[in-house]
Amino acid sequence: MDNVICDFEQHLLNEYRKKYPDERFIPLHKRNGEPAENQYTALQQDLGAKIVAVYTSYGFSLNLPEIPGACSALKAMNEMNGVEVFICAPPLVSYEFSLKEKCQWIEEYLGEDWVERVIHCLDKTLINAHLIIDDDIRIRGSEKNPPWEHVVFTACHNVNANIGAKKRLNNWTDGSWQRIIEDIKKQIV
Amino acid sequence: MDNVICDFEQHLLNEYRKKYPDERFIPLHKRNGEPAENQYTALQQDLGAKIVAVYTSYGFSLNLPEIPGACSALKAMNEMNGVEVFICAPPLVSYEFSLKEKCQWIEEYLGEDWVERVIHCLDKTLINAHLIIDDDIRIRGSEKNPPWEHVVFTACHNVNANIGAKKRLNNWTDGSWQRIIEDIKKQIV
Numbered sequence: 001m002d003n004v005i006c007d008f009e010q011h012l013l014n015e016y017r018k019k020y021p022d023e024r025f026i027p028l029h030k031r032n033g034e035p036a037e038n039q040y041t042a043l044q045q046d047l048g049a050k051i052v053a054v055y056t057s058y059g060f061s062l063n064l065p066e067i068p069g070a071c072s073a074l075k076a077m078n079e080m081n082g083v084e085v086f087i088c089a090p091p092l093v094s095y096e097f098s099l100k101e102k103c104q105w106i107e108e109y110l111g112e113d114w115v116e117r118v119i120h121c122l123d124k125t126l127i128n129a130h131l132i133i134d135d136d137i138r139i140r141g142s143e144k145n146p147p148w149e150h151v152v153f154t155a156c157h158n159v160n161a162n163i164g165a166k167k168r169l170n171n172w173t174d175g176s177w178q179r180i181i182e183d184i185k186k187q188i189v
Numbered sequence: 190m191d192n193v194i195c196d197f198e199q200h201l202l203n204e205y206r207k208k209y210p211d212e213r214f215i216p217l218h219k220r221n222g223e224p225a226e227n228q229y230t231a232l233q234q235d236l237g238a239k240i241v242a243v244y245t246s247y248g249f250s251l252n253l254p255e256i257p258g259a260c261s262a263l264k265a266m267n268e269m270n271g272v273e274v275f276i277c278a279p280p281l282v283s284y285e286f287s288l289k290e291k292c293q294w295i296e297e298y299l300g301e302d303w304v305e306r307v308i309h310c311l312d313k314t315l316i317n318a319h320l321i322i323d324d325d326i327r328i329r330g331s332e333k334n335p336p337w338e339h340v341v342f343t344a345c346h347n348v349n350a351n352i353g354a355k356k357r358l359n360n361w362t363d364g365s366w367q368r369i370i371e372d373i374k375k376q377i378v
Binding site for chain 2: 100104116118119120121128129
Protein backbone atom coordinates (compact mmCIF):
# COMPACT_ATOMS: atom_id res chain seq x y z
CA MET A 1 0.00 0.00 0.00
CA ASP A 2 2.58 2.59 1.11
CA ASN A 3 4.62 4.02 -1.78
CA VAL A 4 2.68 1.94 -4.30
CA ILE A 5 -0.92 3.07 -3.81
CA CYS A 6 -0.34 5.90 -1.29
CA ASP A 7 2.45 8.44 -1.39
CA PHE A 8 3.80 7.68 2.08
CA GLU A 9 7.26 9.25 1.63
CA GLN A 10 6.06 12.62 0.30
CA HIS A 11 3.31 12.88 2.90
CA LEU A 12 5.70 11.94 5.70
CA LEU A 13 8.18 14.63 4.67
CA ASN A 14 5.43 17.25 4.33
CA GLU A 15 3.93 16.48 7.74
CA TYR A 16 7.32 16.29 9.42
CA ARG A 17 8.33 19.69 8.06
CA LYS A 18 5.01 21.16 9.17
CA LYS A 19 5.42 19.79 12.69
CA TYR A 20 9.17 20.39 13.02
CA PRO A 21 9.94 23.28 10.64
CA ASP A 22 13.28 24.03 12.28
CA GLU A 23 14.64 20.50 12.34
CA ARG A 24 16.95 18.92 9.80
CA PHE A 25 15.27 16.69 7.25
CA ILE A 26 16.12 14.18 4.55
CA PRO A 27 14.96 15.25 1.08
CA LEU A 28 13.20 12.52 -0.88
CA HIS A 29 16.07 11.95 -3.31
CA LYS A 30 18.33 11.16 -0.34
CA ARG A 31 16.03 8.57 1.26
CA ASN A 32 17.75 5.19 1.16
CA GLY A 33 14.92 2.65 1.41
CA GLU A 34 15.55 1.94 5.09
CA PRO A 35 12.72 2.75 7.49
CA ALA A 36 12.61 6.51 8.00
CA GLU A 37 13.22 6.01 11.71
CA ASN A 38 16.64 4.46 11.05
CA GLN A 39 17.81 7.09 8.60
CA TYR A 40 16.60 10.01 10.73
CA THR A 41 18.24 8.56 13.84
CA ALA A 42 21.49 8.26 11.90
CA LEU A 43 21.15 11.90 10.82
CA GLN A 44 20.62 13.07 14.39
CA GLN A 45 19.82 10.92 17.41
CA ASP A 46 16.55 12.58 18.49
CA LEU A 47 15.02 12.81 15.01
CA GLY A 48 14.15 9.11 14.83
CA ALA A 49 11.51 9.48 17.52
CA LYS A 50 10.21 12.65 15.85
CA ILE A 51 9.68 11.05 12.46
CA VAL A 52 7.96 8.07 14.12
CA ALA A 53 5.69 10.48 16.00
CA VAL A 54 4.60 11.89 12.65
CA TYR A 55 3.69 8.66 10.89
CA THR A 56 2.02 7.10 13.92
CA SER A 57 -0.09 10.19 14.63
CA TYR A 58 -3.86 10.33 14.43
CA GLY A 59 -5.00 10.92 10.86
CA PHE A 60 -1.63 10.37 9.19
CA SER A 61 -2.56 7.17 7.34
CA LEU A 62 -6.04 8.39 6.53
CA ASN A 63 -4.70 11.52 4.85
CA LEU A 64 -2.13 9.85 2.62
CA PRO A 65 -2.48 11.06 -0.96
CA GLU A 66 -3.12 8.53 -3.69
CA ILE A 67 -0.32 7.84 -6.12
CA PRO A 68 -1.80 9.08 -9.41
CA GLY A 69 -3.89 6.48 -11.17
CA ALA A 70 -3.34 3.74 -8.58
CA CYS A 71 -6.93 3.11 -7.61
CA SER A 72 -8.39 3.11 -11.10
CA ALA A 73 -5.57 0.79 -12.22
CA LEU A 74 -6.30 -1.60 -9.34
CA LYS A 75 -9.98 -1.66 -10.19
CA ALA A 76 -9.22 -2.35 -13.84
CA MET A 77 -6.69 -5.03 -12.87
CA ASN A 78 -9.21 -6.74 -10.63
CA GLU A 79 -11.68 -6.83 -13.54
CA MET A 80 -9.21 -8.71 -15.74
CA ASN A 81 -10.08 -12.30 -16.46
CA GLY A 82 -8.44 -14.64 -13.94
CA VAL A 83 -6.99 -11.85 -11.81
CA GLU A 84 -7.72 -11.12 -8.17
CA VAL A 85 -6.11 -8.15 -6.50
CA PHE A 86 -5.34 -7.92 -2.80
CA ILE A 87 -3.71 -5.05 -0.97
CA CYS A 88 -0.86 -5.68 1.40
CA ALA A 89 -0.84 -3.08 4.16
CA PRO A 90 1.81 -3.95 6.72
CA PRO A 91 1.01 -2.56 10.15
CA LEU A 92 3.27 0.27 11.24
CA VAL A 93 5.21 0.12 14.50
CA SER A 94 2.10 1.32 16.28
CA TYR A 95 -1.34 -0.17 15.67
CA GLU A 96 -3.06 2.66 17.54
CA PHE A 97 -4.46 4.38 14.45
CA SER A 98 -2.89 2.94 11.32
CA LEU A 99 -4.82 -0.34 10.92
CA LYS A 100 -8.20 1.30 11.11
CA GLU A 101 -7.15 4.32 9.06
CA LYS A 102 -5.74 2.16 6.29
CA CYS A 103 -9.09 0.36 6.09
CA GLN A 104 -10.88 3.71 6.02
CA TRP A 105 -8.58 4.88 3.24
CA ILE A 106 -9.32 1.78 1.15
CA GLU A 107 -13.05 2.19 1.76
CA GLU A 108 -12.94 5.83 0.70
CA TYR A 109 -10.75 5.44 -2.39
CA LEU A 110 -11.70 1.96 -3.62
CA GLY A 111 -15.04 1.18 -2.00
CA GLU A 112 -16.35 -0.91 0.87
CA ASP A 113 -15.92 -4.25 -0.92
CA TRP A 114 -12.17 -3.66 -1.15
CA VAL A 115 -11.74 -3.64 2.63
CA GLU A 116 -12.02 -7.44 2.49
CA ARG A 117 -9.07 -7.41 0.10
CA VAL A 118 -6.68 -5.88 2.61
CA ILE A 119 -4.00 -8.07 4.14
CA HIS A 120 -2.28 -6.57 7.18
CA CYS A 121 0.92 -8.58 7.35
CA LEU A 122 4.38 -7.38 8.25
CA ASP A 123 6.19 -10.29 6.60
CA LYS A 124 5.27 -10.28 2.91
CA THR A 125 6.96 -13.61 2.28
CA LEU A 126 3.99 -15.17 4.11
CA ILE A 127 1.62 -14.11 1.36
CA ASN A 128 0.57 -16.70 -1.17
CA ALA A 129 0.35 -14.84 -4.48
CA HIS A 130 1.70 -14.97 -8.02
CA LEU A 131 2.87 -11.38 -8.18
CA ILE A 132 3.70 -8.68 -5.67
CA ILE A 133 4.22 -5.04 -6.59
CA ASP A 134 6.33 -3.40 -3.91
CA ASP A 135 8.72 -0.50 -3.53
CA ASP A 136 11.23 -2.38 -1.38
CA ILE A 137 13.94 -3.66 -3.65
CA ARG A 138 14.51 -6.72 -1.44
CA ILE A 139 11.58 -8.25 0.38
CA ARG A 140 12.89 -10.22 3.31
CA GLY A 141 11.02 -12.50 5.64
CA SER A 142 10.83 -15.91 7.21
CA GLU A 143 10.09 -17.73 3.93
CA LYS A 144 13.27 -17.75 1.87
CA ASN A 145 11.54 -18.89 -1.33
CA PRO A 146 8.28 -16.97 -1.49
CA PRO A 147 5.87 -18.05 -4.22
CA TRP A 148 5.52 -14.68 -5.95
CA GLU A 149 7.40 -12.72 -8.58
CA HIS A 150 8.39 -9.34 -7.26
CA VAL A 151 7.95 -6.26 -9.46
CA VAL A 152 9.59 -3.14 -8.06
CA PHE A 153 7.38 -0.07 -7.97
CA THR A 154 9.57 2.96 -8.53
CA ALA A 155 9.82 5.29 -5.52
CA CYS A 156 12.13 8.07 -4.41
CA HIS A 157 14.41 5.66 -2.57
CA ASN A 158 14.84 3.04 -5.32
CA VAL A 159 14.88 5.09 -8.52
CA ASN A 160 18.60 4.53 -9.02
CA ALA A 161 18.87 1.15 -7.31
CA ASN A 162 20.13 -1.93 -9.11
CA ILE A 163 17.21 -4.36 -9.05
CA GLY A 164 18.91 -7.16 -10.95
CA ALA A 165 16.55 -9.28 -13.04
CA LYS A 166 13.41 -7.86 -11.49
CA LYS A 167 10.95 -5.82 -13.52
CA ARG A 168 10.03 -2.26 -12.66
CA LEU A 169 6.68 -0.55 -12.69
CA ASN A 170 7.28 3.20 -12.83
CA ASN A 171 3.76 4.53 -12.49
CA TRP A 172 0.07 3.66 -12.75
CA THR A 173 -0.71 6.11 -15.53
CA ASP A 174 1.05 4.96 -18.71
CA GLY A 175 -0.72 1.60 -18.84
CA SER A 176 2.49 -0.45 -18.55
CA TRP A 177 1.05 -2.37 -15.58
CA GLN A 178 -1.22 -4.21 -18.01
CA ARG A 179 1.72 -5.82 -19.80
CA ILE A 180 3.15 -6.98 -16.47
CA ILE A 181 -0.10 -8.67 -15.54
CA GLU A 182 -0.48 -10.26 -18.98
CA ASP A 183 3.08 -11.60 -18.75
CA ILE A 184 2.54 -13.19 -15.36
CA LYS A 185 -0.73 -14.74 -16.54
CA LYS A 186 1.15 -16.46 -19.36
CA GLN A 187 3.51 -18.06 -16.84
CA ILE A 188 0.67 -19.59 -14.83
CA VAL A 189 -0.76 -22.76 -16.21
CA MET B 190 -7.31 -16.56 16.52
CA ASP B 191 -11.07 -16.84 17.21
CA ASN B 192 -12.09 -20.26 18.58
CA VAL B 193 -8.49 -21.46 18.52
CA ILE B 194 -6.70 -19.02 20.81
CA CYS B 195 -9.70 -17.01 22.06
CA ASP B 196 -13.07 -18.42 23.04
CA PHE B 197 -15.12 -16.32 20.64
CA GLU B 198 -18.28 -18.45 20.65
CA GLN B 199 -18.67 -18.66 24.43
CA HIS B 200 -17.90 -14.96 24.90
CA LEU B 201 -20.32 -13.99 22.14
CA LEU B 202 -23.14 -16.00 23.71
CA ASN B 203 -22.41 -14.59 27.18
CA GLU B 204 -22.35 -10.98 25.98
CA TYR B 205 -25.43 -11.43 23.81
CA ARG B 206 -27.41 -12.86 26.71
CA LYS B 207 -26.27 -10.03 28.96
CA LYS B 208 -27.31 -7.41 26.41
CA TYR B 209 -30.50 -9.12 25.22
CA PRO B 210 -31.62 -11.31 28.15
CA ASP B 211 -35.15 -11.69 26.82
CA GLU B 212 -34.25 -12.65 23.24
CA ARG B 213 -33.98 -16.16 21.85
CA PHE B 214 -30.48 -17.54 21.57
CA ILE B 215 -28.60 -20.46 20.04
CA PRO B 216 -26.88 -22.65 22.63
CA LEU B 217 -23.29 -23.54 21.77
CA HIS B 218 -24.02 -27.17 20.91
CA LYS B 219 -26.51 -25.97 18.27
CA ARG B 220 -24.11 -23.58 16.52
CA ASN B 221 -23.49 -24.84 13.01
CA GLY B 222 -20.18 -23.28 11.96
CA GLU B 223 -21.80 -20.59 9.82
CA PRO B 224 -21.20 -16.97 10.87
CA ALA B 225 -23.39 -16.22 13.90
CA GLU B 226 -25.13 -13.50 11.92
CA ASN B 227 -26.50 -16.02 9.42
CA GLN B 228 -27.73 -18.50 11.99
CA TYR B 229 -29.31 -15.85 14.21
CA THR B 230 -31.05 -14.25 11.22
CA ALA B 231 -32.43 -17.66 10.29
CA LEU B 232 -33.69 -18.11 13.85
CA GLN B 233 -35.43 -14.74 13.82
CA GLN B 234 -34.96 -11.94 11.29
CA ASP B 235 -33.97 -9.13 13.69
CA LEU B 236 -31.51 -11.20 15.73
CA GLY B 237 -28.79 -11.15 13.05
CA ALA B 238 -28.21 -7.44 13.54
CA LYS B 239 -28.28 -7.90 17.32
CA ILE B 240 -25.60 -10.57 17.37
CA VAL B 241 -23.44 -8.46 15.02
CA ALA B 242 -23.89 -5.48 17.34
CA VAL B 243 -22.43 -7.59 20.15
CA TYR B 244 -19.28 -8.81 18.42
CA THR B 245 -18.51 -5.47 16.77
CA SER B 246 -18.95 -3.51 20.00
CA TYR B 247 -16.19 -1.62 21.77
CA GLY B 248 -14.18 -3.94 23.99
CA PHE B 249 -15.62 -7.21 22.69
CA SER B 250 -12.43 -8.49 21.04
CA LEU B 251 -10.23 -7.19 23.82
CA ASN B 252 -12.18 -9.08 26.46
CA LEU B 253 -12.19 -12.46 24.75
CA PRO B 254 -11.08 -15.19 27.16
CA GLU B 255 -8.08 -17.31 26.26
CA ILE B 256 -8.72 -20.93 25.35
CA PRO B 257 -6.93 -22.78 28.16
CA GLY B 258 -3.25 -23.30 27.47
CA ALA B 259 -3.28 -21.64 24.04
CA CYS B 260 -0.72 -18.92 24.69
CA SER B 261 1.80 -21.06 26.53
CA ALA B 262 1.49 -23.71 23.79
CA LEU B 263 2.09 -21.07 21.08
CA LYS B 264 5.15 -19.79 22.88
CA ALA B 265 6.52 -23.32 23.26
CA MET B 266 5.72 -24.06 19.60
CA ASN B 267 7.54 -20.95 18.46
CA GLU B 268 10.61 -22.05 20.44
CA MET B 269 10.78 -25.36 18.58
CA ASN B 270 13.65 -25.77 16.19
CA GLY B 271 12.65 -24.73 12.66
CA VAL B 272 9.18 -23.53 13.66
CA GLU B 273 7.78 -20.03 13.31
CA VAL B 274 4.29 -19.28 14.53
CA PHE B 275 2.03 -16.59 13.12
CA ILE B 276 -1.48 -15.72 14.20
CA CYS B 277 -4.19 -15.34 11.64
CA ALA B 278 -6.79 -12.85 12.84
CA PRO B 279 -9.34 -12.22 10.11
CA PRO B 280 -10.95 -8.81 10.42
CA LEU B 281 -14.59 -8.91 11.47
CA VAL B 282 -17.28 -7.24 9.37
CA SER B 283 -16.43 -3.96 11.07
CA TYR B 284 -12.88 -2.72 11.47
CA GLU B 285 -13.94 -0.03 13.93
CA PHE B 286 -12.54 -1.73 17.04
CA SER B 287 -11.59 -5.31 16.25
CA LEU B 288 -8.24 -4.83 14.46
CA LYS B 289 -6.76 -2.72 17.21
CA GLU B 290 -8.29 -4.76 20.01
CA LYS B 291 -6.98 -8.02 18.57
CA CYS B 292 -3.48 -6.51 18.53
CA GLN B 293 -3.96 -5.34 22.11
CA TRP B 294 -5.09 -8.83 23.10
CA ILE B 295 -2.00 -10.40 21.54
CA GLU B 296 0.23 -7.85 23.23
CA GLU B 297 -1.35 -8.51 26.62
CA TYR B 298 -1.43 -12.33 26.45
CA LEU B 299 1.66 -13.09 24.36
CA GLY B 300 3.82 -9.98 24.53
CA GLU B 301 4.68 -7.02 22.34
CA ASP B 302 6.94 -8.99 19.99
CA TRP B 303 4.00 -11.19 18.98
CA VAL B 304 2.08 -8.25 17.51
CA GLU B 305 4.39 -8.51 14.50
CA ARG B 306 3.24 -12.11 14.10
CA VAL B 307 -0.39 -11.18 13.50
CA ILE B 308 -1.79 -11.52 10.00
CA HIS B 309 -5.13 -9.82 9.46
CA CYS B 310 -6.45 -11.55 6.39
CA LEU B 311 -10.00 -12.58 5.61
CA ASP B 312 -9.02 -15.16 2.99
CA LYS B 313 -6.79 -17.75 4.69
CA THR B 314 -5.95 -19.43 1.39
CA LEU B 315 -3.72 -16.41 0.72
CA ILE B 316 -1.41 -17.33 3.56
CA ASN B 317 1.83 -19.08 2.70
CA ALA B 318 2.37 -21.59 5.51
CA HIS B 319 2.96 -25.29 6.06
CA LEU B 320 0.23 -25.80 8.63
CA ILE B 321 -2.89 -23.96 9.66
CA ILE B 322 -4.84 -24.74 12.82
CA ASP B 323 -8.40 -23.53 12.37
CA ASP B 324 -11.87 -24.30 13.67
CA ASP B 325 -13.58 -24.00 10.27
CA ILE B 326 -13.91 -27.47 8.84
CA ARG B 327 -13.60 -26.16 5.28
CA ILE B 328 -11.41 -23.15 4.59
CA ARG B 329 -12.55 -21.55 1.38
CA GLY B 330 -10.92 -18.75 -0.55
CA SER B 331 -9.61 -17.59 -3.87
CA GLU B 332 -6.69 -20.06 -3.94
CA LYS B 333 -8.12 -23.51 -4.59
CA ASN B 334 -4.88 -25.33 -3.70
CA PRO B 335 -3.50 -23.55 -0.66
CA PRO B 336 -0.02 -24.61 0.41
CA TRP B 337 -0.84 -25.61 3.98
CA GLU B 338 -2.15 -28.70 5.73
CA HIS B 339 -5.28 -27.87 7.70
CA VAL B 340 -5.68 -29.25 11.22
CA VAL B 341 -9.16 -28.72 12.66
CA PHE B 342 -9.26 -27.23 16.13
CA THR B 343 -12.25 -28.67 17.94
CA ALA B 344 -14.95 -26.11 18.72
CA CYS B 345 -18.62 -26.23 19.70
CA HIS B 346 -19.74 -26.12 16.08
CA ASN B 347 -17.48 -28.84 14.68
CA VAL B 348 -17.25 -31.38 17.48
CA ASN B 349 -19.45 -33.88 15.63
CA ALA B 350 -18.54 -32.85 12.09
CA ASN B 351 -17.01 -35.26 9.61
CA ILE B 352 -13.61 -33.80 8.78
CA GLY B 353 -12.51 -36.51 6.37
CA ALA B 354 -8.78 -37.14 6.31
CA LYS B 355 -7.92 -34.02 8.29
CA LYS B 356 -6.38 -34.25 11.75
CA ARG B 357 -8.00 -32.75 14.80
CA LEU B 358 -6.48 -30.85 17.67
CA ASN B 359 -8.90 -31.01 20.60
CA ASN B 360 -7.19 -28.71 23.08
CA TRP B 361 -3.94 -26.99 24.00
CA THR B 362 -3.52 -28.71 27.36
CA ASP B 363 -2.83 -32.41 26.76
CA GLY B 364 0.33 -31.82 24.72
CA SER B 365 -1.03 -33.46 21.54
CA TRP B 366 -0.19 -30.33 19.52
CA GLN B 367 3.49 -31.28 19.77
CA ARG B 368 2.97 -34.47 17.81
CA ILE B 369 1.16 -32.56 15.08
CA ILE B 370 4.05 -30.16 14.71
CA GLU B 371 6.64 -32.93 14.74
CA ASP B 372 4.68 -34.77 12.03
CA ILE B 373 4.50 -31.76 9.75
CA LYS B 374 8.20 -31.08 10.25
CA LYS B 375 8.98 -34.59 8.98
CA GLN B 376 7.05 -33.88 5.77
CA ILE B 377 9.09 -30.78 5.00
CA VAL B 378 12.44 -31.38 3.43
